[in-house]
Amino acid sequence: MTTKIRLENVSKIFGPKPKSIIPMVEQGMTKEEILKKTNHTVGVYNASLDVKKGEVFVIMGLSGSGKSTLIRCFNLLNKPTGGSIYIDDEDIVAYDNTKLKKMRQEKVAMVFQHFGLFSHKTILANVEYGLEIRNVSKEERREIAMKNIESVGLKGYEDKYPGELSGGMQQRVGLARALANDPDILLMDEPFSALDPLIRREMQLEMLDIQERLQKTIIFITHDVNEAFRIGDRVAVMKEGQVVQVGTPEEIIESPANDYISEFIKDIDRSKVFQAEHVMIKPNALVSIKDGLNVAVKEMRENGISSVFVVDRGRHLKGIVTIDDAVKGIKEKQSLEDVLRPDVTVVKQDEYISDLIPKALESSFPLAVVNDDNKLAGLILRVHVLSGLAPDDVDESEEYHG
Amino acid sequence: MGNFPDITTNLGDYADQFVSFLDTSLRGFFDLIYLLTSRMINVIDDFLVWLPWWVFIIAIILLGWYFKSIYAGLLFGVFIFLIGTFGLWADMMTTIAIIVTAVLTCLIIGIPVGILMAYNQGFSNVLRPILDAMQTMPSFVYLIPAIFFFGLGNVSAIFATLIYALPPVIRLTELAIRGVDKEVIESAQSFGSSRWQMLRKIQLPQALPTIMAGVNQTTMMALAMVVIASMVGASGLGEQVLVSINRIDIALGFEAGISIVFLAIIIDRITNGVADKFQKHRGAGE
Numbered sequence A: 001m002t003t004k005i006r007l008e009n010v011s012k013i014f015g016p017k018p019k020s021i022i023p024m025v026e027q028g029m030t031k032e033e034i035l036k037k038t039n040h041t042v043g044v045y046n047a048s049l050d051v052k053k054g055e056v057f058v059i060m061g062l063s064g065s066g067k068s069t070l071i072r073c074f075n076l077l078n079k080p081t082g083g084s085i086y087i088d089d090e091d092i093v094a095y096d097n098t099k100l101k102k103m104r105q106e107k108v109a110m111v112f113q114h115f116g117l118f119s120h121k122t123i124l125a126n127v128e129y130g131l132e133i134r135n136v137s138k139e140e141r142r143e144i145a146m147k148n149i150e151s152v153g154l155k156g157y158e159d160k161y162p163g164e165l166s167g168g169m170q171q172r173v174g175l176a177r178a179l180a181n182d183p184d185i186l187l188m189d190e191p192f193s194a195l196d197p198l199i200r201r202e203m204q205l206e207m208l209d210i211q212e213r214l215q216k217t218i219i220f221i222t223h224d225v226n227e228a229f230r231i232g233d234r235v236a237v238m239k240e241g242q243v244v245q246v247g248t249p250e251e252i253i254e255s256p257a258n259d260y261i262s263e264f265i266k267d268i269d270r271s272k273v274f275q276a277e278h279v280m281i282k283p284n285a286l287v288s289i290k291d292g293l294n295v296a297v298k299e300m301r302e303n304g305i306s307s308v309f310v311v312d313r314g315r316h317l318k319g320i321v322t323i324d325d326a327v328k329g330i331k332e333k334q335s336l337e338d339v340l341r342p343d344v345t346v347v348k349q350d351e352y353i354s355d356l357i358p359k360a361l362e363s364s365f366p367l368a369v370v371n372d373d374n375k376l377a378g379l380i381l382r383v384h385v386l387s388g389l390a391p392d393d394v395d396e397s398e399e400y401h402g
Numbered sequence B: 001m002g003n004f005p006d007i008t009t010n011l012g013d014y015a016d017q018f019v020s021f022l023d024t025s026l027r028g029f030f031d032l033i034y035l036l037t038s039r040m041i042n043v044i045d046d047f048l049v050w051l052p053w054w055v056f057i058i059a060i061i062l063l064g065w066y067f068k069s070i071y072a073g074l075l076f077g078v079f080i081f082l083i084g085t086f087g088l089w090a091d092m093m094t095t096i097a098i099i100v101t102a103v104l105t106c107l108i109i110g111i112p113v114g115i116l117m118a119y120n121q122g123f124s125n126v127l128r129p130i131l132d133a134m135q136t137m138p139s140f141v142y143l144i145p146a147i148f149f150f151g152l153g154n155v156s157a158i159f160a161t162l163i164y165a166l167p168p169v170i171r172l173t174e175l176a177i178r179g180v181d182k183e184v185i186e187s188a189q190s191f192g193s194s195r196w197q198m199l200r201k202i203q204l205p206q207a208l209p210t211i212m213a214g215v216n217q218t219t220m221m222a223l224a225m226v227v228i229a230s231m232v233g234a235s236g237l238g239e240q241v242l243v244s245i246n247r248i249d250i251a252l253g254f255e256a257g258i259s260i261v262f263l264a265i266i267i268d269r270i271t272n273g274v275a276d277k278f279q280k281h282r283g284a285g286e
Helices: A018-026 A031-038 A067-071 A097-106 A123-132 A138-151 A167-180 A197-214 A225-231 A249-254 A259-265 A293-303 A323-331 A353-362 A382-386 A397-401 B011-025 B027-050 B053-067 B070-085 B089-119 B121-136 B140-150 B154-178 B182-190 B195-224 B226-232 B237-247 B250-279
Strands: A003-014 A041-052 A056-060 A082-087 A108-111 A185-189 A217-222 A234-239 A242-247 A307-311 A317-322 A346-348 A367-370 A376-380
Touching: A003 A018, A003 A067, A003 A217, A018 A031, A018 A041, A031 A041, A041 A056, A041 A067, A041 A217, A041 A234, A056 A067, A056 A225, A067 A185, A067 A217, A108 A167, A108 B182, A123 A138, A123 A167, A138 A167, A167 A197, A197 A225, A217 A225, A225 A249, A234 A249, A234 A259, A242 A249, A242 A259, A249 A259, A293 A307, A293 A323, A307 A376, A317 A323, A317 A367, A346 A353, A353 A367, A353 A382, A376 A382, B011 B027, B011 B140, B027 B089, B027 B140, B027 B154, B053 B070, B053 B250, B070 B089, B070 B250, B089 B121, B089 B154, B089 B195, B089 B226, B089 B237, B089 B250, B121 B154, B140 B154, B140 B226, B154 B195, B154 B226, B182 B195, B195 B226, B195 B250, B226 B237, B237 B250
Parallel strands: A041 A242, A056 A217, A056 A234, A108 A185, A185 A217, A346 A367
Antiparallel strands: A003 A041, A003 A082, A234 A242, A307 A317, A367 A376
16 A cells, blocks of 8 residues: 655644744653743644555544644644645645645545534535535535435435534534545544444444545544544554554554553453454365265364355355264255255454354354355354454364364 | 822823814815715615605514514514604604614624734734723713714714724624634635635624624614714704703603614614524534
8 A cells, every 4th residue: 555644753832932842842841841831832743654545544542642733734724833744745734825725625624523514504515615615516516415415324404404413413414524525535533522422333334334435545533442443444642742653453452562552452342353354263174065965074074073164166155064964964865955054153254353242152153254255254163252362272173072 | 288289181182183183184084974974874864764654664564573573573563653653754764774874884894893803813902992992981972073073963973873883793793703613613724715715604604693793782872872963963863852851842752762762672673583593503513
């Protein structure tokens, strides 16, 4: 993947003479000392990052850590005091007004924590706004806006006003409004923090859905570790205006850079970070539906297992056959299809472990993991789910022999 | 012993000289204003008097109905009819013409000034004490330079009314523009709005309900100046009150007075209704 955005030593200091403060930060004075002594607030100091094209890049930190200040640097709502920001290899800090306006109109759109909707405009007019100020013709912008309103599931609400909609719906409008401009980059400043947990979950999934369809580069701010790790391809952790660690969720959990991060992720539920594909094992025995019962029995005997998945030629799962059924079937001259049990619990490879636990408890066979094309990708022994995400430590044969 | 020492300053003289200076050096300017303002008052007055009485009453009923309720509209119609029965129809029209002219002038000056104050803190700091002085200086005091500049008559009345009634619309415009939600401003910026687009499409519409409250206040204050302004020769209902004081005519005083009250109620409710209409979609959205 190519780099879409590159931040080099970006600092943002608020106050009457921000540039004079940089040397003080360099000398290692803390935020509080500087605030007390000079009445300047250090928002962000020396942040360097790369954001790749098409990834969901999460910036996580507690309140006051500078994450909202940093995201506003990406579209120069905050002009950095020092450092450079490259978008598609152009330094946007050096842009003049015309170029900046063009960039905001065409390349970068933002979604806000409290939605930032225009309460005097209808939903349609809100979504049209970005196009309106670009002087897109009335018919065209209406068409684009309607398409986007529909894609966030708000068809029929276009003539309502924001005040008449629930929080979740308002944020959908915010999202539709940002997407209507067809930006490359979507900045999302704690977009779901103001929503209640159920709606938040739904919106996260929807956002990932949209991301998969449209492949935008998304910068996402959150203070919620679980949210960050659930949706982020990569996560940057901020503390007191500085970026302390950047990595994938797995990397950060496996090797936190310092105690601050360990403390931060202490409460994280690992089962909500790891997905089925992280704990599944490749099936070393598989039977094709054409193979017949004798092959199935042979496969099970050779691998020392008590049941085996049956697939068709396209590796689509047909069911499972147990050793007892197979032996009995041979005696009674039945075919493989006759003794096949179709009631296998199937899970997607990107399902979180936390969602697998109840399924594993209910099922009497291993869980079958399928990929996006519905082909069998692997299997998860129930004991793997329940003994906590460590496939290497469990002897595979235990359950099969049981 | 404790008497104030014998020191005098002649601040009043300076004020006098300043006014005289303005009067001589800006004569042409004042004449132009006089011409425009008196023309405007006359056009409005002539139009209102030309209007058949029942058309005016129906118009008031419809306005009341649209902005408040049918009952309010009917009540307003009765009020206007009563004023007519007092024999004060023409005076009422003159008063309305003066108020409309004063309020329009207030808006033309006040809204841009308020916007500038919202954009520029320095300008706001300078203007704020001046606005305070304009509001607290006894209103009779403006009448003197008003006569100097514009002579006796309606134009002087407008000038005095302007000074008294201008501050609320300026203050509330500034407050309203400053009070627009920060995230709303940021989101408009993030789409690449120009400054003018921001003002016209976002800030002004967002600020409108508060600005309308300012318009309401300004209108009520203009009405409150009606009687005082008649001391410099403004005609209309205020003149009738003044006449009744001179003659100690209780009947005329009461009729003219209650007419002003009726007008005040009608204008207040209608401008309030306009503000409410703008307010309708606000609240949960922000």
